[in-house]
Amino acid sequence: MLGWAVLCFVIAVVAGILGFFTLAAAAASIAKVLFVVFLILFVVSLIFGRRRA
Template structure:
């Protein structure tokens, strides 16, 4: 998940440099959403991963 967020971030940077601002903003938005989903899943896995039954 973090790899995909990084990929979309790089696409956003390249598109912004080349002047494709609409594509850059869309890719940045997708990267932001993927990063926050990664953070939420990471925290949940830290909390519930420590439980041993």
């Protein structure tokens, strides 16, 4: 999940440099959503992973 977020961020940066601002904004939005989902899943896995041990 984090890899996909980084990939979308790189696409957004490259598109922004090349002048494709609409594509850059879309890729940045996708990267933000994926990063937030990653953080939520990471915290949930930390909480429930420690419960077993």
